[in-house]
Amino acid sequence: MTFIQKYIAGSFMIIVSLIFLIASLMLEQDVTNPGEGSFLPAFISIIMILAGVKALFEGRKDSPPSSTNLGQINENELQEENSEEDDEILVVEAWDKKDYILALSYFVLVVLYVISLPYLSFFISSFIFLVISMYFLKGVSLWKNVLISLITVGAIYVIFKVLFQIVFP
Amino acid sequence: MDIIQWLLLPITDVKLLLIIALGTFAGVILGAIPGLSVTMAVALLLSLTFSWDLYPALALMIGVYFGGVFGGSRPAILMNIPGGPSNVATSFDGFPLSQRGEARLALSLTTIFSGIGGIIGIIVLATAAPIVANFAIKFSPRDFFLVAMLGLLLVGSLSKGSLAKGVFTAGLGVLIGLVGMDPLDGSQRFTFGQLSLMNGVNFIVALLGLFGLSEVLYQLKGLHIRGTLAKLNKAITVPVISYVLKLLPLSIRTSIMGVLVGALPGVGADIAALLAYDHAKSTVKKPNRPFGKGAYEGVVAPESANNAGLMGAFIPMLTLGIPGDAVTAIFIGALFIQGLNPGPLLMVNNPDIFWVIVGISLVATILMVVFGLMIVKIFMRIVVTPKAILLPIIAVISVVGTYAINNSIVDIYWMLFFAVIGLFLKINNFSVGPMVLGIILGPIVEINFRRAYISADSNPIEFITGFFTSPISLVLTIFFLITLFFQTPLYGQLKAKLKKS
Numbered sequence: 001m002t003f004i005q006k007y008i009a010g011s012f013m014i015i016v017s018l019i020f021l022i023a024s025l026m027l028e029q030d031v032t033n034p035g036e037g038s039f040l041p042a043f044i045s046i047i048m049i050l051a052g053v054k055a056l057f058e059g060r061k062d063s064p065p066s067s068t069n070l071g072q073i074n075e076n077e078l079q080e081e082n083s084e085e086d087d088e089i090l091v092v093e094a095w096d097k098k099d100y101i102l103a104l105s106y107f108v109l110v111v112l113y114v115i116s117l118p119y120l121s122f123f124i125s126s127f128i129f130l131v132i133s134m135y136f137l138k139g140v141s142l143w144k145n146v147l148i149s150l151i152t153v154g155a156i157y158v159i160f161k162v163l164f165q166i167v168f169p
Numbered sequence: 170m171d172i173i174q175w176l177l178l179p180i181t182d183v184k185l186l187l188i189i190a191l192g193t194f195a196g197v198i199l200g201a202i203p204g205l206s207v208t209m210a211v212a213l214l215l216s217l218t219f220s221w222d223l224y225p226a227l228a229l230m231i232g233v234y235f236g237g238v239f240g241g242s243r244p245a246i247l248m249n250i251p252g253g254p255s256n257v258a259t260s261f262d263g264f265p266l267s268q269r270g271e272a273r274l275a276l277s278l279t280t281i282f283s284g285i286g287g288i289i290g291i292i293v294l295a296t297a298a299p300i301v302a303n304f305a306i307k308f309s310p311r312d313f314f315l316v317a318m319l320g321l322l323l324v325g326s327l328s329k330g331s332l333a334k335g336v337f338t339a340g341l342g343v344l345i346g347l348v349g350m351d352p353l354d355g356s357q358r359f360t361f362g363q364l365s366l367m368n369g370v371n372f373i374v375a376l377l378g379l380f381g382l383s384e385v386l387y388q389l390k391g392l393h394i395r396g397t398l399a400k401l402n403k404a405i406t407v408p409v410i411s412y413v414l415k416l417l418p419l420s421i422r423t424s425i426m427g428v429l430v431g432a433l434p435g436v437g438a439d440i441a442a443l444l445a446y447d448h449a450k451s452t453v454k455k456p457n458r459p460f461g462k463g464a465y466e467g468v469v470a471p472e473s474a475n476n477a478g479l480m481g482a483f484i485p486m487l488t489l490g491i492p493g494d495a496v497t498a499i500f501i502g503a504l505f506i507q508g509l510n511p512g513p514l515l516m517v518n519n520p521d522i523f524w525v526i527v528g529i530s531l532v533a534t535i536l537m538v539v540f541g542l543m544i545v546k547i548f549m550r551i552v553v554t555p556k557a558i559l560l561p562i563i564a565v566i567s568v569v570g571t572y573a574i575n576n577s578i579v580d581i582y583w584m585l586f587f588a589v590i591g592l593f594l595k596i597n598n599f600s601v602g603p604m605v606l607g608i609i610l611g612p613i614v615e616i617n618f619r620r621a622y623i624s625a626d627s628n629p630i631e632f633i634t635g636f637f638t639s640p641i642s643l644v645l646t647i648f649f650l651i652t653l654f655f656q657t658p659l660y661g662q663l664k665a666k667l668k669k670s
Contacts, residue, residue, distance in 0.1 A: 009334065009598070017337070020359065034619070034622045034629070037353065037356060037619075038358075040614070044344060054333040058333065103386045106385075111585060113565075118578060129564075130565065137389070137557040138557060166569070166573040
């Protein structure tokens with residue numbers, strides 16, 4: 001467990017809460033008057049900052065493999081007990097570099113898809129996006145990939161158009 | 170007479186009936202695919218049924234919701250992977266049953282008892298909600314503030330992850346809910362100079378980012394992990410009817426528990442299911458096998474309770490306008506979109522909506538049982554749908570669904586923004602549910618807080634004493650303080666306790 005992983009959650013919490021606290025203080029209102037629009041947001045931001053500080057301490061006490069409270073400590077113990085048959089979805093594991101890169105690059109792909117939408121129309125860009133996605137994520141043969149992509153785009157179009165009367169980009 | 174007419178509308182109106190059937194069927198299938206959450210499905214539907222009339226939209230969403238929670242028990246039994254948080258407890262005994270070759274029996278029992286749980290839930294909803302609503306009409310803004318805060322408090326503390334993180338996500342949700350125009354004086358808040366934020370953050374856009382795309386990105390980790398599928402080899406050799414009769418008392422008990430737990434603001438079907446499993450373990454002295462090794466009681470209790478819990482969550486939603494969990498928060502969003510104001514006056518001004526919802530729920534529950542018993546083979550195929558196919562499709566639907574709300578590309582970029590936030594939160598063990606509840610509850614908390622303060626002549630002392638002098642407020646305040654005091658990460662403890670033994 002690296003330094004960043006230990007403190008990132010708490011720091012994120014404090015930074016976000018601070019932004020909202022400052023934003024509430026900058027509203028030209030009397031922040032001490034509970035009847036005005038800035039009191040409650042400021043109050044909530046302060047509670048959130050406290051929560052962030054608590055999370056920082058929790059992070060410091062953390063021992064690998066990542067556990068932040070009682071519930072999760074138990075969960076990790078349990079996983080050791082029956083690690084062989086345990087269900088993968090519930091396993092709380094820290095993300096490693098490979099996972100971050102995969103998620104980030106897939107996100108970039110989605111962003112490219114969204115950018116292409118107005119230029120290529122829903123059909124073409126969605127089809128291309130699906131084919132590239134399945135190729136990128138591996139495990140699907142090429143002909144199956146193209147077939148599924150075609151059917152999906154067609155099905156989404158028909159269902160959404162007929163059932164939901166949606167305008168497509 | 171009117172009531173019966175409204176109740177029967179989902180049967181007499183063929184179009185409505187077909188929509189419920191479609192929704193329930195889709196829900197059962199979607200819920201059975203691990204990785205497709207019910208919340209995600211209902212959120213998507215909300216964006217798609219934007220232009221629909223109220224009844225069909227509700228019918229589709231309720232169908233998918235019920236079907237989805239039920240469908241989640243299929244992979245829990247067949248692969249030891251719960252389809253959703255409400256089905257976690259089902260896997261404790263469901264999968265051992267499958268390993269013993271009794272998958273078919275487990276699937277049938279859970280189907281029947283999900284139906285029984287649902288029907289008991291509906292009966293309680295139909296009888297309790299009008300009473301609660303009558304009572305809730307007397308609520309002052311201060312009381313609404315207390316109930317909404319209670320909801321936030323419970324969801325923050327009950328969700329997985331640490332208490333601090335739960336409080337933070339709930340708070341962040343509230344602040345996001347407050348972005349845009351101040352409802353009382355019309356000034357702009359937290360728009361950070363963005364013109365597109367003037368009308369606030371679009372709830373559905375946030376939902377699709379937090380539950381749709383971010384879930385896709387999150388599940389890229391462990392993409393090629395697949396559960397081992399149990400075999401359906403053995404046909405049912407035991408008489409199901411006698412088992413049903415034997416397990417009925419337990420099912421009724423856990424169903425009633427489920428409704429009551431589900432009715433607490435901020436507590437949903439997932440907690441109800443875990444508590445029911447705990448209850449079954451401590452009260453059933455002679456299960457057919459020890460719990461955790463394939464006890465029928467161990468699958469019947471949580472599955473009765475989670476479907477009953479769904480109906481319980483509808484009680485605060487329809488009577489107070491306070492959501493019980495993330496999905497009911499979406500339903501409240503749907504009612505807002507239709508120009509309705511969910512709250513105690515909904516039952517007075519639009520009693521038809523309440524009774525039609527009860528009717529839809531009843532039809533959806535019955536159809537759920539029918540579909541569940543009819544299709545068994547299909548489940549064996551869909552629970553193993555490769556994620557490499559599933560995730561890109563969800564990504565496309567999230568994007569198209571976001572666009573569909575306002576025909577706006579800008580909305581899609583906001584959705585991407587929320588997807589990144591959601592991914593970050595999930596990686597760091599925050600749960601996203603409290604945030605959604607916060608977005609819906611934020612404006613409710615704020616406006617009632619300020620109204621209560623102003624109606625106390627803006628006098629802090631008078632405002633605070635008000636919490637203790639009015640009888641309704643006093644009860645709620647005591648309840649709130651007790652909850653605050655005994656705050657524990659209950660969900661994790663409960664789950665751990667149950668799994669350990």
